[in-house]
Amino acid sequence: MQCIANDLTGHVALVTGASRGIGRAIARRLASHGAAVVLNSSPRSSAGLAETQALIEQSGGRAECLELDLSDYQARADLLAKAGIPFGPVDILINNAAGISAYARPSKIDLPARHAMFELNFHAPVDLIQQALPAMRERGWGRIINLTSETVAQPPIPYPGPEKFVHALCLYGASKIALDRYTIGLAAELHGTGVQVNAVKPYKIAVSEGAEALAKQTIATHPDWLESVEMMAEASYLLVAAPLTGLVINSRDTLQMLQQPLRDLDGKTVIGDAKTLFSL
Numbered sequence: 001m002q003c004i005a006n007d008l009t010g011h012v013a014l015v016t017g018a019s020r021g022i023g024r025a026i027a028r029r030l031a032s033h034g035a036a037v038v039l040n041s042s043p044r045s046s047a048g049l050a051e052t053q054a055l056i057e058q059s060g061g062r063a064e065c066l067e068l069d070l071s072d073y074q075a076r077a078d079l080l081a082k083a084g085i086p087f088g089p090v091d092i093l094i095n096n097a098a099g100i101s102a103y104a105r106p107s108k109i110d111l112p113a114r115h116a117m118f119e120l121n122f123h124a125p126v127d128l129i130q131q132a133l134p135a136m137r138e139r140g141w142g143r144i145i146n147l148t149s150e151t152v153a154q155p156p157i158p159y160p161g162p163e164k165f166v167h168a169l170c171l172y173g174a175s176k177i178a179l180d181r182y183t184i185g186l187a188a189e190l191h192g193t194g195v196q197v198n199a200v201k202p203y204k205i206a207v208s209e210g211a212e213a214l215a216k217q218t219i220a221t222h223p224d225w226l227e228s229v230e231m232m233a234e235a236s237y238l239l240v241a242a243p244l245t246g247l248v249i250n251s252r253d254t255l256q257m258l259q260q261p262l263r264d265l266d267g268k269t270v271i272g273d274a275k276t277l278f279s280l
Contacts (some may be wrong), residue, residue: 004260005241009034013240014083014090016040016128017097019048022147025233025265026094026157027052030240031061032267036087040079040097042069059266062087071116072125080131089135092240095125096147098176103168107118114171121175126182133195142195143240144186146230148248150204152177160205176201187246191211196245200235203227203252223275229253231276234262 013030019041026161027037037056041049049065051063053122056063062191064086070076098121102113126148136142159166186199207225235251238258254272255262262272 005240005257007034008092008105008240009093010053010085011035011095012038012084012090012185013092014038014040014066014080014128014132015094015096017122017147018052019045020052020201022229022232023094023096024048024052024055025229026096026236027063028056028061028265029061029233029237029267030092030094031056031063031267032059033237033241034061035092036062037211038064038066038083038086040066040068040070040083042071043067043131044060044069050204052138056066064189070128071099071120073119073123076124076127078131079128080135081156082266084135090132091136091139091141092143092145093128093132094145094147094236095128095179097124098147098149098172102171103165105164105167109171117171118175118178121172122182124176125179129186133190133272136195137193140194143184144191144195144197145236146179146183146197146199148180148183148199148234149173150201152201154182170244183248185244186264188191188218191245196239198239199234199248200239200254201248201250204231206250228276230271231262233265234260 001229014034015023015027015037018027027039031037039049039052046067053063053065059117067081068079080090088244098102102109129144151169155166183197183199231251235254238254240262252274261270262276264271
């Protein structure tokens with residue numbers, strides 16, 4: 001069994017896409033172990049971001065909000081410098097924010113939509129990593145977690161939803177597999193520096209606000225595909241806390257590999273294990 005660092009006091013995390021769902025769950029989980037957390041989302045999600053901050057502070061954690069649209073490369077150019085103001089330099093970077101710029105079939109999606117998809121899902125995480133690395137290298141300790149997706153592979157038949165919807169996820173998956181490959185290459189470059197780089201994805205579908213409709217369609221045919229956001233938060237925390245690097249791994253396999261239970265977002269209450277299914 002790998003050594004798991006339970007105390008993250010003294011570390012500063014930046015979590016993008018933290019206004020709801022997986023990002024909110026990861027931010028709360030890291031804060032429960034003592035990390036100070038900078039929460040990022042676009043200004044369009046300011047209410048949700050404030051709610052995430054309130055949930056963390058109500059549990060005794062520390063959090064600050066940083067509203068900024070990651071799809072704007074000029075706006076994100078100094079994001080890590082801004083993120084370092086409240087608590088100090090960021091040494092845990094969670095690249096969770098992502099989006100789909102157009103629900104079009106692969107044969108129809110146009111160039112502006114393709115650019116937009118890769119701008120947010122690939123270029124933004126890479127820019128933030130490059131901004132974060134100098135401080136991580138200087139400290140000799142850093143954790144970079146890139147959130148990836150099961151859509152890097154075509155889902156098996158029967159499809160869980162409308163065929164058109166499944167085809168529309170093709171380019172989203174293409175942007176995520178680019179991030180997977182970057183993750184592995186960066187981890188190899190940084191080997192021995194104390195900076196660990198991993199990517200984690202849901203086993204199939206993490207049931208957050210944005211995936212509720214898909215979850216309802218899926219549960220009838222593939223109930224084993226669904227998992228709670230707590231599963232993703234657990235896996236992400238473990239990849240921060242354990243001495244692992246260069247992995248592109250799903251959430252359930254992370255728990256199984258490290259022989260760790262599934263805990264609630266308080267970091268203490270055991271609510272299951274790697275085999276725990278989600279129920280609507």
